[in-house]
Amino acid sequence: MNSLATASHSGFSPLRLADRPLVWQVAAVVLGTLFLALSSYVEVPMVPVPMTMQTFAVAMVGALYGWRLGGITITAWLIEGAIGLPVLSGGAAGAIHFVGPTAGYLFAFPFAGALVGWLAERGWNGQRPVLAFVAALAGNAACLALGGAWLAVMIGAEQAFIHGVAPFLVGAVLKSVLGAAALAGLQRVVKR
Template identity: 80%
Template sequence: MPTATSSTIEPVFSPLDLRGRPLTWQVGAVVLGTLFLALSSYIQVPMVPVPITMQTFAVTMVGALYGWRLGGITITAWLIEGALGMPVLAGGAAGAHHFAGPTGGYLFAFPVAGALMGWLAERGWNGNRVVLAFLGMLMSNALCLALGAAWLAAMIGAEQAIVHGVMPFIVGGVLKSALGAAVLRLLSRGKMHPTE
């Protein structure tokens, strides 16, 4: 039976097991993760002032699969790419000005939301416990909406920020959280503990 110390040092949370990989693997994972995040940005439903995309799905998946540290680094690297002019943001958008506009709060919230999901995944909120994985994804989505709406409220007022920056994204957040939990479950099938 594993001790508390051994489970703290090496938590089993990811089918990718990136924590135990060499640095070159981790760098490669960051590159692939930023590509995944960029591709998710092209899947969108245009809305004003903030479009609906698959970004939050990708952000929470990167967090869950990479862990809070490497996930946060990967998401931040993707945002830096966007700020430097690479077409990796929603719909292929690029440029630092997006970080000062209506979507700025959501962009800054992404590394925090991904890190939260990674932190929870490291503590068992993963594919081995699909309900907890769903709740973790839901919490990460909610955090992203809350931080994004707070930023948006400074521009258009609190009521309008909730109407335009939160309400249209609630159903999508629930569906993306369910999809994320299902994907984690599928990816974790071979990683189940013997007692589960």
């Protein structure tokens, strides 16, 4: 039995999308991109990068969908944004966002979601809330590291850390706590 099948049968995901027919998985991608888009509208304006609930949504999609379908869903959402749908931060759209100050964060999202999904498949999920928190925090850290690295190329390492990483550290922890609590609550509901 392959590791994905083993993971799906061990209950890593309360949604069990790996066990569902293709039509369910396609519907999950559509709903996931909608969830990601809605999370983009919850923002605190900051310069040069706004704080949004996107990293929360990215971690949740990864944890609930698994690394493969989560990565596909997040990539689909980014493609929607690149082709002009208003699904990025604050309703932004267009390919220009994939070369500006937010590009590193945007390109980090599929990797972060896949990382959280990969960890969830290995038991870092709602059944173990502390590990779910660490998984979400790792996803947030990946976003900040890759986004900060891209920003450093544009404005220098010190300014990138000051403006593109440090202000988001507390938010990353809080969103990771919220994500772990949501996964643990969902796991309890599904067990009933």
